[in-house]
Amino acid sequence: MRRFKLDGLKLGALLWAAGLALPFALDSSWVSIAAFFAIYAITALSEDVILGRAGMFDMGHAVYFGIGAYVTAILNTTLNVPILLTLPLAMLLAAAAGALLSAPLIRLRGDYLLVATIGFNAIFVLAMQNNPGGITGGSDGITGIGVPSLFGLQLESQSAMFWLDWALLGLVLLVMRNLDTCEFGRALRYLKQDELAASTLGVDARKVKTLAFALGAALAGLAGTLFAVQLSTVSPSSFVFTESVTLFAIVIVGGQGSIPGVLLGTALMFVVPQIFRSLAEYRYFVFGIAMIAVMVLRPQGLLPRKRSAA
Amino acid sequence: MGTFVQQIVNGLTVGGIYALIALGYTMVYGVMRLINFAHGDLCILGAFVGLTMLTGSAGGGHPGAALLLLALVVSIIAIAGAGVLLERIAYRPLRKADRLAAVVSALGASLMIENGIMLIWGPQVHVFPSNLLPATTWHVAGATISFVQVMIILASLVLMAALYLFVNHTRFGTAIRAAAIDQDAARLMGINVNRVITSVFIIGPGLGAIGGLFIGIYYREAYFTMGWTYGLYAFIAAILGGIGNIPGAMLGGVLLGLFNAFAAGYVSSSWQDAITFGLLIVILLVRPTGLLGERVAEKV
Helix, strand or coil: CHHHHHHHHHHHHHHHHHHCCHHHHCCHHHHHHHHHHHHHHHHHHHHHHHHHHCCCCCCCCHHHHHHHHHHHHHHHHHHCCCHHHHHHHHHHHHHHHHHHHHCCCCCCCHHHHHHHHHHHHHHHHHHHHHCHHHCCCHHHCEECCCCCEECCEECCCHHHHHHHHHHHHHHHHHHHHHHHHCHHHHHHHHHHHCHHHHHHCCCCHHHHHHHHHHHHHHHHHHHHHHHHHHHCEECHHHHCHHHHHHHHHHHHHHCCCCHHHHHHHHHHHHHHHHHCHHHHHHHHHHHHHHHHHHHHHCCCCCCCCCCCCC | CHHHHHHHHHHHHHHHHHHHHHHHHHHHHHHHCCCCCCHHHHHHHHHHHHHHHHHHHHCCCCCHHHHHHHHHHHHHHHHHHHHHHHHHHHHHHHCCCCHHHHHHHHHHHHHHHHHHHHHHHCCCCEECCCCCCCCCEEEECCEEEEHHHHHHHHHHHHHHHHHHHHHHHCHHHHHHHHHHHCHHHHHHCCCCHHHHHHHHHHHHHHHHHHHHHHHHHHHCEECCCHHHHHHHHHHHHHHHHCCCCHHHHHHHHHHHHHHHHHHHHHHCCCCHHHHHHHHHHHHHHHCCCCCCCCCCCCCC
């Protein structure tokens, strides 16, 4: 068992390293798709922290992704803060929002939490559209977001941006992997399986759940910053409820708590549609059918989490 | 005073529609513990089927009451059939699976129906004919009440009363209530739970088709993404009244319609939706089981 797990890690590391060579093998439009894959993979993994690992039905995850993107966009365009400096702030504010919004709702039963998070998402999008204080740019959003620079080096080219995204995806993957085994990650798993038993064994359910929301939101905020940079513009339409539904579906279709599952789900939901652009009309129709088919045939997801000793 | 009465009439009209759609959410949730995310799209599919009946056979002339009734009946039958089919294909195989699998299946069904509508009828906004109903209006206490509003309010009241009597005063209604409390116990008492579930997927989408067609007639338009918007409102109405609770969905629908009308009339229309969702969150915080309480047995 142990040997196999090591192999999984090695295979992942190898694939990640091979991914670094993508800009040499693909033309720039494909490099951009690969960059979006990395960004959405981070977002989907962050949703997995809350939904897949902690078992909390979060159907408003686009809010935290959006907060990250807007924090970077506003700080960079109005105060000229360098992009990479906005990144920790984006994560921090998203985490704070995640903790604050979830704190009062955490005790709600699954379906009610789901409905409340849908509500948060709708309010977030409306707020961005209504342009409070003139800082969010209304429905058109914010344009002209700058280029990140690292050690005086301007990461201007699509390839450079891809490497930045890919490197951060690597870091997030390491975090997720540690979450499989660390104390906090195990506490999440116990809570998901049996909250009463976990509480009896001394797991502080409220604290652990709030932390899970904060961590998931922080990682989504990170992805939001990368998203804003990649597009050099943000607008409310990128963070609507449908995006949250897609993230939710990625985790369940891929496999809850399963890193390869979530990555496969991201590829299916965000990359495959790019390939079939010419069939755009039929895209979501087929998607809907595929979602039903996967769930009926494989209710645990495409690549379910392997049962561990826990 | 005029505005006040006007907002009440407008609110009751929209509230009646919300209630008709909310009943579908609440009945399915009551029996299956499943949020049927495809319900709103089914309702709008009903509006499109009805519209096709009305425009396809009217030939430009006055459609008349008989044709309107025919469109309504065809739409109810089509959507009830679609509801039963949906349950068989997308929900029944997942009854024993992880609840989230059914949620994603429902979301997939919603995407499929919504985009199916787009593929058949196109992405543009369809306009409902203006000559469907008499243009008669009444002036009461400074407010203008149209024939459409009276028809919608009366029809929703009659349908809700009929459903209430059916669920509370017939043998089959008792079976539905029993299955909602405890499926296994109901099965042991000789109730055919599969038939109950099928019936819920006939009644809910059937009423929803009427609601969808009313939306089309009242706002005089239909477009393929409409299902989400109105579905979400109706769903909030179901939560407001207490999900799984049939009188609750009726009350929730009417209250939400009134709330919306007053928020739009007195506060601001650009923040109207935000206020509605804010209300939803406040309810969930203060009284998650809704005004009348949910009739759902808690699994421990």
